[in-house]
Amino acid sequence: MQELLKNYNFHENEQKWQLYWLQHNIYVWDQDEARENSFIVDTPPPTVSGQLHIGHVYSYTQTDFIVRFQRMMGKNIFYPIGFDDNGLPTERLVEKQKQVKASLMERKEFIELCKQVVTVEEEKFRSLFRQIALSVDWTLEYQTINPLSQQISQMSFLDLAAKDEVFRDQQPMLWDPVDQTALAQADIEDKEKSSFMNDVVFYTDKGEQLIIATTRPEMLAACVAVLFHPDDSRYQHLQNQYAITPLFEVKVPIIADELVQPDKGSGLVMCCTFGDITDIKWWQKHQLPLKIIINKFGQIADITFDSNCQNIHKATDFANELQGLKIVAARTKIIEILKTANLLIAQKEITHTVKCAERSGALLEILTTDQWFIKTLQHKETMLARSNQLNWYPKSMKIRLDNWINSIAWDWCISRQRYFGVPFPVWYSKRAGEEGKILFANIAQLPVDPLTDLPEGYSKDEVEPDRDVMDTWATSSVSPQLATHAISKQYAVDWERHLKLFPADLRPQAHEILRTWAFYTILKSHLHQDSLPWNSIMISGWCLASDRSKMSKSKDNVISPEKLLQEYGADVIRYWAATSKLGADTAYSEDIMKNGKRLVNKLWNAAKFVSTHFDKLSSTDLLMSYSEIKHKITHPLDQWLINNIVDLTISVQQAMQNYEYASALHAVEQFFWSRFCDNYLEITKVRAYNEEGTDTEGQQSTILTLYHSLQIILKLFAPFIPHITEEIYSILYHSADLTHYQKSIHARGSWPDVKGWKFITENDNNIENLLIILALIRSAKTAKNLSVKAPIKLLEVTGCSLSPSLTQDLANVVTAEIINYVDNFSTKNGHQLDDRHLAVSIIYKI
Numbered sequence: 018m019q020e021l022l023k024n025y026n027f028h029e030n031e032q033k034w035q036l037y038w039l040q041h042n043i044y045v046w047d048q049d050e051a052r053e054n055s056f057i058v059d060t061p062p063p064t065v066s067g068q069l070h071i072g073h074v075y076s077y078t079q080t081d082f083i084v085r086f087q088r089m090m091g092k093n094i095f096y097p098i099g100f101d102d103n104g105l106p107t108e109r110l111v112e113k114q115k116q117v118k119a120s121l122m123e124r125k126e127f128i129e130l131c132k133q134v135v136t137v138e139e140e141k142f143r144s145l146f147r148q149i150a151l152s153v154d155w156t157l158e159y160q161t162i163n164p165l166s167q168q169i170s171q172m173s174f175l176d177l178a179a180k181d182e183v184f185r186d187q188q189p190m191l192w193d194p195v196d197q198t199a200l201a202q203a204d205i206e207d208k209e210k211s212s213f214m215n216d217v218v219f220y221t222d223k224g225e226q227l228i229i230a231t232t233r234p235e236m237l238a239a240c241v242a243v244l245f246h247p248d249d250s251r252y253q254h255l256q257n258q259y260a261i262t263p264l265f266e267v268k269v270p271i272i273a274d275e276l277v278q279p280d281k282g283s284g285l286v287m288c289c290t291f292g293d294i295t296d297i298k299w300w301q302k303h304q305l306p307l308k309i310i311i312n313k314f315g316q317i318a319d320i321t322f323d324s325n326c327q328n329i330h331k332a333t334d335f336a337n338e339l340q341g342l343k344i345v346a347a348r349t350k351i352i353e354i355l356k357t358a359n360l361l362i363a364q365k366e367i368t369h370t371v372k373c374a375e376r377s378g379a380l381l382e383i384l385t386t387d388q389w390f391i392k393t394l395q396h397k398e399t400m401l402a403r404s405n406q407l408n409w410y411p412k413s414m415k416i417r418l419d420n421w422i423n424s425i426a427w428d429w430c431i432s433r434q435r436y437f438g439v440p441f442p443v444w445y446s447k448r449a450g451e452e453g454k455i456l457f458a459n460i461a462q463l464p465v466d467p468l469t470d471l472p473e474g475y476s477k478d479e480v481e482p483d484r485d486v487m488d489t490w491a492t493s494s495v496s497p498q499l500a501t502h503a504i505s506k507q508y509a510v511d512w513e514r515h516l517k518l519f520p521a522d523l524r525p526q527a528h529e530i531l532r533t534w535a536f537y538t539i540l541k542s543h544l545h546q547d548s549l550p551w552n553s554i555m556i557s558g559w560c561l562a563s564d565r566s567k568m569s570k571s572k573d574n575v576i577s578p579e580k581l582l583q584e585y586g587a588d589v590i591r592y593w594a595a596t597s598k599l600g601a602d603t604a605y606s607e608d609i610m611k612n613g614k615r616l617v618n619k620l621w622n623a624a625k626f627v628s629t630h631f632d633k634l635s636s637t638d639l640l641m642s643y644s645e646i647k648h649k650i651t652h653p654l655d656q657w658l659i660n661n662i663v664d665l666t667i668s669v670q671q672a673m674q675n676y677e678y679a680s681a682l683h684a685v686e687q688f689f690w691s692r693f694c695d696n697y698l699e700i701t702k703v704r705a706y707n708e709e710g711t712d713t714e715g716q717q718s719t720i721l722t723l724y725h726s727l728q729i730i731l732k733l734f735a736p737f738i739p740h741i742t743e744e745i746y747s748i749l750y751h752s753a754d755l756t757h758y759q760k761s762i763h764a765r766g767s768w769p770d771v772k773g774w775k776f777i778t779e780n781d782n783n784i785e786n787l788l789i790i791l792a793l794i795r796s797a798k799t800a801k802n803l804s805v806k807a808p809i810k811l812l813e814v815t816g817c818s819l820s821p822s823l824t825q826d827l828a829n830v831v832t833a834e835i836i837n838y839v840d841n842f843s844t845k846n847g848h849q850l851d852d853r854h855l856a857v858s859i860i861y862k863i
Contacts, residue, residue, distance in 0.1 A: 025621040027586035031740045035147050043761050044088070044152045046095045048514070056092035057521040058084060059497045059551055060153065061534070062099030062161060065138040066106035070568060071576040071590075071605060072560035073142075074149050078594045079557050080525040081151050082678040085736035088152065089768035090670075095518055097157035097500045099166075100142065102135040103438045104489030105196055105376060110134060111437075120197065124436050124468070131437040135162070145578055149587045150739045152763065159499050161492045162439070165510070166499050167464035170439045170492040172508035173541065177391060178457060179507075182544050183431075185455065187387045189290075189297045190430055191372060194315030195379035198434040199388050201488060202427050203533045205381065207370045214282055216363040217355060219243065222259040222268060228362065230282020232369065234355065235347040236289035238265050238320045238336060241305040247273035249284050262287075263360045264351075265332040268325045272303055291383035294372070294426075311382050317347045344380070389432040389441060389485070396540065397422055403539050408553040410676040411600045414528060421532040429537070431491040438486025440465070444472050445481040456480060460508060494537035497521050497550045505545050521551040528556050528600060555676050558602040565604045576605055588738035589613035595682045595737045616686065617741050620734065623694055624745045627727050630705050630720045631749065638717075643725050644773060652704070652715050654826055655722040656776040657784045658697050661688070662726050663771045669733050670768070678736070685733045693730065696788055703829035715822075729769045735762050786817045786855060787827060793857045794831050801861075808862040809833040815840070816855035834862065 038044060046055075058080065063073060088094045108119055111127070111134045119127045139160070146153065159166055177183045190199040212232050219227040229243065243260040245252035255271045262269060269287075276295055277286055288299040290308050299305065312318040320336035322329050335354065339347050355361035372381045400422050409415040432441065442458035442465045456472040458465045467482035495504065501518040503509035520542070526534055535554065542550035561567060562574040581590055592613030597603035631639075638646055650656060665688050672681035705723065707716035728750055735742040739762075746762040759767045798807055809831055818838035819827060828836055 025617070025741065025744065027588065027617070027740065030744050031148070031150070031587050034740050034743045035150060037743075038150075038152070038761065038763070039147075039155070041760065043763055044094065044096065044154050045156060046154050047093050048517070050093040052517050054091075054093045055095055055517070055522075056084070056087040057095040057518050057523070058097070059500070059521040059524045059538075060097055060099065061526050062101040062159075062493060062496060063142055064101045064106050065135050065142060066102075066110035068575065069141055069145055069578060070560075071578050071581065072568065073145065074578050074581075074590055075560040075594045075597070075603070076525075076527055076557040077146065077151055078149055078591045079597075079599070079678065080523075080555070081149075081591075082595060082736045083523070083525075083555070083673065083676060085152055085739065085763060086673040086678075086768070088763065088765050089732065089735065091766040091768070093765070094152075094154070095157070095500070095521075096153045097159065098146065098151070098153040098155065099159040099161065099496060099499060100135070100139045101161050101489065101493055102139065103131075103162035103486075103492065105198065105433065105435055106489070107131055107135060108435060108437050109196070109376070110138070119436050128437050132162075135160070148582055149578070149590065152739075157500060161489070161499070162437070164464055165502070166492065167439045168510065169495060169499050169502065169504060170487060171442045171458065171463045171465065172460065172504045172510075173491075173495050173498065173545065174487070175442060175457060175460065175463075176504050176508045176545055177541075180544065182392050183389060184392070184428075185387060185389050187385050188390075189300070189383050189385050190388055191381040192313060192384040192386070193374040193377055193379050193381060194313065195377040196374065196435075197313060199384075199386055199430050199432065200374060200381065201430045201490070202425060203429075203490070203536070204375050204488075205372050206375045208373045209368050210371050210380075211366065211368055212371075214365045214367050215352065215355075215361060216283060216365075218263055218360045218362060219260045219285075219287075221255065221271070222261060227255075227260060227285055228283040229285050229287050231287055231292075232367070233289065233292045233348070234351050234361075235317065235339070235344060236292045236310070237262055237287075237351065238267075238317075238332075238339070239289040239292075239308045239310045240265075240267065240269055240287045241290055241308055242269050242288040242299065242303065243271045244274045244277050244286050244288060244299065245271070245284060246277040246279045247275065249277075249279045251284060261327065264335045264354065264358065265322070266327040267322065267332070268327065270303075272299075274299060274302070293383070297383065307385065309385060311344070311384065313384065315344055315379075315382055317342050317344075344382070386434075388430050390428040390430055391491075391540070391544075393425060393429045393540065394427070396543065397425060399543060400536070400540060403543055403549055406549055407539075407551075410553060410555045411598075414531065414554075414556040414600055417528065418531050418535060421536060429540075431488045432485040433488050434484075435486055438489065439492050440467055440486055441483040443467060443483040444475070445483070446475070446479065447481055448475075448479050490533050490537050493534060494541045496534075496538065497542070498545075519546075520549055523553050523555060524551040525555045525557065528558060531556070553676075556600045558597065558600050561602055561604040563605050563607070565602075581610070585610055585614055586617070586740070588617050588740050591737055591739075592616060592682075595678055598679045599676060613738075616689075617738060619690070619694065620731075620738075620741055621745070623689075623698065624727060624731075624749065626698065627723045628749055631724060633716070633720055634724065638721065639724075646721055647774070650718050650721055650776075652718040652722075653778060653820065653822060654697070654700060654784060654787075655718045656778050657781055658692070658722055658726055660775050660778065660781070661692060662729050663774045666729060666733065666769050666771045673736070681733075682737050685730070689730055689734075693726070696791065700787075700791070700826045700830045704826065729771070732762060732767060732769050735767075739763060783817070783819055783823055787819055787823050789855050790814055790817075790819075790827065790857060791830065793855065794859065797857065797859055803861070806832055809859055810835070810862040811858075811860040812836045813858040814838050814855070815857070 084094055084096050111131050114134055115130055192199055214230050214232055215234050217229050219229050240262045256273055258271045259268050260271050288296050290300055291297055310317055310320045317339040322332050326332050374381060404415055404418050444456040444467050446454040446456055459473055497519055498504050501515040502511040503515035506512055538550050542548055568575045589610055593609045596609055669681045669684055701719045704715045705719045731742045731746050743762050795805055798805055812833040824836055
């Protein structure tokens, strides 16, 4: 039996085992297996445009803990990895890296640049994920922009079109003037911004002065109505009258509406198309005219007037002063004009909430543009029911998704006016008599690019291609199907494969994308197959900086995983990630990293010590399974340890099945440090050596216990710290002769089966007493600044008596010559423990 002689070098060993696992296909999915034997994961495809940071390690390893456990439990694991490499984030990265602007380049040339950049960025992620020992099956890798993914994404669109679940319409949409694209509700975040509430003078058509409170005076030229609350007694007389807008002198109706807040400003508001979301509601409800004065670049442009304008020449002059100005500049200019005309009577500084683009941070405008939508509003109740059907880990996260579903106010806009994405498989006919008719690609054509391909039966001159690309979430939301290679039976590349893999068992993801990735995937799965996409969802938190702030480049608090890997190694980083519970935001902690390093070192040293005794076992004993040699474990302390390990294995297994990996690790770690190392190894050390040769049976019992218990401890730690456990296992348990051990501790089916391991004993209470007595003696020695090995002349114990074998173990570990058990105890050296009323009296050997 080979011993662990050298010190553990994590730099060498982690690279060695990562290569070994890859070369020996330890993590490869068996496509011929039945579905019931499988565990299928819908793995998050990381956005390759993002900066690599410790947060990637944090969230992805938490999934890996569960996957490794399920594999060890015997499951055929489908654990793919993809890369979300298309869409606006990638375009912005490319523009930054290459110092170009997409809008100023040939589209084809820019897309080629994008492909070059993502190829480099993906390799960075591959390297990191291999270094942190993600046990993904790399043969299942996909990219959201590759031809197969484009084919599946376009199938998804066509399937929804066939089901009448998508539509194209010109609607008011939130527009990002920086990234030049429409956005969906989930792409938007509310931000607090400083502004001014401006009291502007209007007049009715009968000459009555009105004060309108507005934060957007630059929108005056787009005013189409003035509104008040129907219960506001100040303005009820204005019903069915008209107001005249200042400067532009346009006649607009005065309308009563419940959405007006009487206590805000003057209680009178103007509706402009469009200043905010409420304007859209008023415009739709009251069928108001449409006046768009802001272009796609966030500039005032093309202000026109109709017959409702009482002085077109004057209005045009004011419009020309605003023409071409950005919003902030236009606001400053019109306030200046209003002041000169004595039409601005007050300004009050305020802080209010505005809609901003999540990615660019730009203040959004509302424009009417042709966009593709997936019907969402009509499915809100069904989505709530789907959320209720899911198994949530942790359960509290369900509330977040339900709140988002309840807040949805728009259908999902899935078209983006960008370049590097999945094209819509759509053209618009220019044939006489069918102008504008939507032409969908044939399934056999997919994937198609309408800019270069043509619909069947049409020439280039007869069609207009759709130039938009899909929202990146529209492709990521079919991540389960990107791996299964089918959308539905009609739209499938490999339907048999899909049946084996859909729905998946688990979706792991972070909480900040519940409203996007989780919701959209559930919605699409429901629309495609009237099904959930997965049975369970596991939500991770954020990795925060040590001061609990969010990591960001601007704060210079992003922690590089490469640096930590160099300093601590993957096992230590994984240990840190495993100490955080699901859903909880966790701050990076140097102390926890150091604890992980201590654990790895302790595990190596404990195994090193234990293995020195293994050569005392016969080759026959080594070849036997535990059940075949169980009868040789005869000492009560050894049997107690085995029973404890059985209980530990069962509790850890239950915790991991409930995705409580942090609790599982804590239980294993506590057992290893306290029960195994501090107590069992110390107590049995003399018996294991048996230097006097008087207790061969006890020695064999102890060494067999060490041999089999260490193996289980390694396996319980294996999902969390895979390298060190593999290294020890390979040296001590994997050899040509030991045919009943797997070629890897992480091999399928390697989880310890402890059925039938337990002993029926009556000694457990006595052993617990032994541990309490030992703790009291250690405490007494510490109080006197004595070594734990300080010899004891006489030890008197009150409150219990131990069996001869346990008494001998106690004498060995505390170095006591005489141990007496007494009924009455009264001494200043006594130490008492309340729960069992045990006490000790010690006379030390001088």
